[in-house]
Amino acid sequence: MKVGIIGIGHGKFGNRSDATVQELAFEPFKEAIENANNLRREDIDALIVGSVPEYHMQRSLPGVVAEYVGMNPKSTWLTEAACASGSAAIRTAYMSIKSGMHDIVAVIGVQKMRELSTEEILALMGRVGDVQWESIFGTTFPGYYALYAKRHMYEFGTTKEQMALVAVKNHFYGAMNPYAFFQKEVTKERVLGSDDVASPVNVFDCCANADGAACVILTNEKLAKKFNDTPIWFEGLGSASAQMSLLRRPNLVEIPSAIEAAKQAYSQAKVKPSDISVADVHDCFTIAEIMAYENLGFCDKGKGGKFIEEKQSYIGGQTPVNVDGGLKAKGHPVGATGVSMTTEIVKQLRGEAGKRQVSGAEIGLTHNVGGIGQYTFVNILKR
Amino acid sequence: MPFKYFGKINFTPYTKVDKFSDYLQKGKLMGTKCKICGELYFPPRADCLKCMSDTFQWIEFSGRGKLHSFTKIYAAPKGFEDIAPYTLGVVDLEEGGRLISWIGDIPENDLKINMKVKVVPRMFEEIPEIKLYYTIEKQ
Ligand SMILES: [Zn+2]
Numbered sequence: 001m002k003v004g005i006i007g008i009g010h011g012k013f014g015n016r017s018d019a020t021v022q023e024l025a026f027e028p029f030k031e032a033i034e035n036a037n038n039l040r041r042e043d044i045d046a047l048i049v050g051s052v053p054e055y056h057m058q059r060s061l062p063g064v065v066a067e068y069v070g071m072n073p074k075s076t077w078l079t080e081a082a083c084a085s086g087s088a089a090i091r092t093a094y095m096s097i098k099s100g101m102h103d104i105v106a107v108i109g110v111q112k113m114r115e116l117s118t119e120e121i122l123a124l125m126g127r128v129g130d131v132q133w134e135s136i137f138g139t140t141f142p143g144y145y146a147l148y149a150k151r152h153m154y155e156f157g158t159t160k161e162q163m164a165l166v167a168v169k170n171h172f173y174g175a176m177n178p179y180a181f182f183q184k185e186v187t188k189e190r191v192l193g194s195d196d197v198a199s200p201v202n203v204f205d206c207c208a209n210a211d212g213a214a215c216v217i218l219t220n221e222k223l224a225k226k227f228n229d230t231p232i233w234f235e236g237l238g239s240a241s242a243q244m245s246l247l248r249r250p251n252l253v254e255i256p257s258a259i260e261a262a263k264q265a266y267s268q269a270k271v272k273p274s275d276i277s278v279a280d281v282h283d284c285f286t287i288a289e290i291m292a293y294e295n296l297g298f299c300d301k302g303k304g305g306k307f308i309e310e311k312q313s314y315i316g317g318q319t320p321v322n323v324d325g326g327l328k329a330k331g332h333p334v335g336a337t338g339v340s341m342t343t344e345i346v347k348q349l350r351g352e353a354g355k356r357q358v359s360g361a362e363i364g365l366t367h368n369v370g371g372i373g374q375y376t377f378v379n380i381l382k383r
Numbered sequence: 384m385p386f387k388y389f390g391k392i393n394f395t396p397y398t399k400v401d402k403f404s405d406y407l408q409k410g411k412l413m414g415t416k417c418k419i420c421g422e423l424y425f426p427p428r429a430d431c432l433k434c435m436s437d438t439f440q441w442i443e444f445s446g447r448g449k450l451h452s453f454t455k456i457y458a459a460p461k462g463f464e465d466i467a468p469y470t471l472g473v474v475d476l477e478e479g480g481r482l483i484s485w486i487g488d489i490p491e492n493d494l495k496i497n498m499k500v501k502v503v504p505r506m507f508e509e510i511p512e513i514k515l516y517y518t519i520e521k522q
Contacts, residue, residue: 120461123460123461123462125460126460126461126462126463127394130426131394131395132394132395132398132426133426133482133483134483135390135392135394135460136389136390136391136392136393136394136516137390137391137471137483137484137485137516138391138456138459138460138462138463138466138467138469138471139456139460139471139483140456140458140459140460142458143454143456143471146454147452147453147454147471147473148452150452150453150454150496151451151452151496154452154496154497195457196455196457196468197457197458198454198455198456198457198458199454199455199457200454201454245426246473246481246483247425247426247473247480247481247482247483248481252451252452252473
């Protein structure tokens, strides 16, 4: 039996010092229920929260979220896979329904990253790699992707200009997305002239920490039509892991977990990369989107830079990518990101993306990477 | 010298491979070798990834290798602000395995991927709590 999405909701991403984490969670949850036809909150059997707990002052997040959104005494729990926690929650929801354990499951991806001080966030981020052999030298999250970028440049001739073009594209679309943190276009020159973070990564090559929440409601094939005329179906779900330590990765030019997860998703959905109408990929850094093109098979290995240069990831190109602005323009509330990507693909497949609509979109893909590729989830959705 | 002295800030004072820091203090860069299947490890591992054996021996690494990638960190995490900006390199070691560390005395313009380098054990001698580390130098 197929599993599909019947309701979606998306809160405003950005600096949300106006709300607590549970208040953020409430916004897309309410919207997702209203987005489905005649769905009542009581119909939902379980609530899965995707989030990274370390960022919040509140401990044990599902407890406070379930209470605030009014899901007690229904089942609730947390899934965590760093920046891919939202997609991990969706995968858990899919399994819950597929197994017959639950009929209707809500997934809320939520994160409030600006609750902690900058020093605390930097300290947390400094420990994103292997703490025994790497973090002791002051490695950082952008630093890891910088090491990837440098090697990618060396092996394939990828340039800083090509990386900058990813930011230009994502801000171009982000300017049309009312939920995005940054709704402004940027020029290539502005990106290249922005401050150094970890060479060759500049500030404008990085996504921003943000607060935000998104929600999707899933159900089985039997019930879906009752709540939505156009349910969007999960056709392939890939999930894989890779070494925590960069020192044990086979190379520094690709994310092995992404390649493996994509392979699983394509094979389960019985589609090819060229069949994908629209994709939302994990552009935590501009080099990450370039590697995503390659790892997902949108272009050959090493040709990711060329792919953006030729505008193949714009609407009208071969495979439109991140036409919601990506993490780059939307901001990256880590637990919410995978769910946010999924809501965008649902909108695209329903034909509800407005100015950013990819016309005739039939098959969509999400690619959500946790950490520096320790976890990757790739989902393929169909109308 | 206890493993807690390895690194500018050490997050893992307790480990089955804590002898690493004793050797480093004596100027030796040590990896591990699985006693059953012979697999070499750097960073050291107490338990073999390949055959799951939990018996290992220490093997001295030459420190020679090639620079795999590098980056200059401008935005440093907590505890490293005082040394920023600093350049990190990833080295593919001659015997196998990889490490990450600070680039030592190599001028920025001389840094090239694939250049021959040597990893040199060091101490923060100027700090009362002596800390152990290693740097990447020209071969
Ligand atoms: Zn072995």
